[in-house]
Amino acid sequence: MKDSVAKAIASLENNGFKVRFFSNENEARQAILDEIDAKATIARCGSVTCTDLGLWESLSQRGNEIIDPYRPELSAEEKDRERKRLLTAEVLLTSSNAITEDGKLVNIDGVGNRVALQVFGPDLVVIVAGTNKITPNLHEALKRIKTVACPQNARRLGLATPCAQNIPCPENGCESPQRMCRATVIIEKQPRLTPTSIYLIDKSLGY
Numbered sequence: 274m275k276d277s278v279a280k281a282i283a284s285l286e287n288n289g290f291k292v293r294f295f296s297n298e299n300e301a302r303q304a305i306l307d308e309i310d311a312k313a314t315i316a317r318c319g320s321v322t323c324t325d326l327g328l329w330e331s332l333s334q335r336g337n338e339i340i341d342p343y344r345p346e347l348s349a350e351e352k353d354r355e356r357k358r359l360l361t362a363e364v365l366l367t368s369s370n371a372i373t374e375d376g377k378l379v380n381i382d383g384v385g386n387r388v389a390l391q392v393f394g395p396d397l398v399v400i401v402a403g404t405n406k407i408t409p410n411l412h413e414a415l416k417r418i419k420t421v422a423c424p425q426n427a428r429r430l431g432l433a434t435p436c437a438q439n440i441p442c443p444e445n446g447c448e449s450p451q452r453m454c455r456a457t458v459i460i461e462k463q464p465r466l467t468p469t470s471i472y473l474i475d476k477s478l479g480y
């Protein structure tokens with residue numbers, strides 16, 4: 274295990290999070306499915322990592338209800354209603370934009386539902402992340418989000434932001450109406466009423 278990964282795991286545990294480390298996706302996927310109650314309702318956020326691991330299909334096939342605002346058949350109003358319903362989910366399954374070696378979870382959101390749920394609401398938050406998300410410190414975490422995560426997510430979502438066109442993010446962020454960076458949440462310790470399990474996988478996953 275790399276030094277940075279070992280440091281991050283020790284710090285996350287010291288900050289109250291439950292952490293499990295996996296060398297491959299298959300073992301991690303099974304462990305995640307084992308931890309999540311088969312009757313729980315799950316909040317789906319836009320995690321590429323969870324999608325690539327096939328977690329939504331696996332959970333849905335075994336009978337978990339997925340609250341999913343991304344279903345293409347939904348109108349814009351219906352998507353917004355589903356986003357509000359996410360706040361009632363029993364489990365949030367998501368990733369983190371960055372994880373620092375001193376054990377912080379760092380996320381930037383446009384709508385805010387994902388970061389809200391990471392802090393309070395669900396009975397369990399499950400964070401799945403590749404070790405590529407680990408950064409030495411908070412400064413590097415924010416830099417990673419602005420230069421790696423945001424540009425790729427903006428292109429994936431077809432947003433008209435400077436970062437989508439490889440234009441460096443302005444110092445105070447952009448003025449695009451489609452700006453994704455609207456709420457920055459740094460979780461320093463596991464929130465008191467929100468048990469959080471972090472599955473770190475020794476691969477490059479998601480953005």
Ligand code: SF4
Pocket residue numbers: 418419420423424427434435436437441442443445446447448449451452453454
């Ligand atoms: S503030 Fe705008 S340009 Fe900067 S990373 Fe966020 S969406 Fe991209």
